[in-house]
Amino acid sequence: MEKLARRWAQKIGTAQNADSEKVAVMAYGLTALLQLVFIFLSAVLLGCLFDFFWEAMIVFFSVGFLRRLIGGVHSGSFNGCLFLSVFCIALFSALARYVLPLTGFWTACFASGAIYLMASFLIYRLAPVDSPNKPVRRLEKIKRLRRSAAVVVAAFILLTAIMLLKTCRGTDCLAYLWALDLSVLWQVCMLTSGGKRLIKTLDHLFKVSRS
Amino acid sequence: MKKKVLAAMSVVATLVATLVATSACIWWMYQPEEPESLNDL
Numbered sequence: 001m002e003k004l005a006r007r008w009a010q011k012i013g014t015a016q017n018a019d020s021e022k023v024a025v026m027a028y029g030l031t032a033l034l035q036l037v038f039i040f041l042s043a044v045l046l047g048c049l050f051d052f053f054w055e056a057m058i059v060f061f062s063v064g065f066l067r068r069l070i071g072g073v074h075s076g077s078f079n080g081c082l083f084l085s086v087f088c089i090a091l092f093s094a095l096a097r098y099v100l101p102l103t104g105f106w107t108a109c110f111a112s113g114a115i116y117l118m119a120s121f122l123i124y125r126l127a128p129v130d131s132p133n134k135p136v137r138r139l140e141k142i143k144r145l146r147r148s149a150a151v152v153v154a155a156f157i158l159l160t161a162i163m164l165l166k167t168c169r170g171t172d173c174l175a176y177l178w179a180l181d182l183s184v185l186w187q188v189c190m191l192t193s194g195g196k197r198l199i200k201t202l203d204h205l206f207k208v209s210r211s
Numbered sequence: 212m213k214k215k216v217l218a219a220m221s222v223v224a225t226l227v228a229t230l231v232a233t234s235a236c237i238w239w240m241y242q243p244e245e246p247e248s249l250n251d252l
Contacts, residue, residue, distance in 0.1 A: 029228030071235035081241030
């Protein structure tokens with residue numbers, strides 16, 4: 001699909017007499033767009049099929065927004081990324097919808113507290129984690145990303161508190177709460193060396209299964 | 212008409228590329244090499 005984005009960018013570039021740098025920028029934008037659209041549509045499809053649409057949307061958007069600000073480990077290929085992303089969205093949504101709410105209100109309370117404590121610490125210590133393909137070197141940008149990440153995590157904590165309060169008052173929001181918790185947990189794990197090892201292993205398994 | 216569609220696609224693609232350039236990474240788990248002109252954003 002990355003090749004497809006490049007081909008389209010080349011086509012647009014030729015029609016507009018754009019230079020090679022402009023074509024590279026368009027190819028980069030189209031790759032991002034294709035990735036976003038493909039993962040979103042897969043999340044919608046799986047969500048509708050297995051009746052966890054809202055949980056899938058929560059996982060898709062919360063991991064995406066947080067990842068844009070704190071970075072993390074990357075898959076080695078476009079297709080590997082798509083496979084892993086869709087797999088993670090399906091797994092977390094299913095767990096959040098069908099399994100974890102059974103553990104009860106207090107488990108959700110304590111787990112949320114522990115997850116956000118860990119997330120705050122890891123983001124403060126490690127974020128943003130960049131990659132060789134997109135290095136983040138400017139101090140000003142690093143500070144801006146950290147500040148924005150802190151705002152997003154604060155918003156997630158507020159949402160969690162509201163959902164706990166609503167659950168207390170009789171509206172069951174535990175499935176949504178777990179979807180948000182799992183997304184934050186997954187994303188902060190991607191900042192650590194353990195996350196790097198996990199993605200490498202999953203990447204390897206994906207390659208083996210394809211060959 | 213075709214030229215207009217291509218021009219619109221070019222604008223959208225460039226806009227998305229610029230938006231992505233201001234963040235730490237694309238969206239989920241794959242990060243292609245960033246063009247040099249976007250490095251400073």
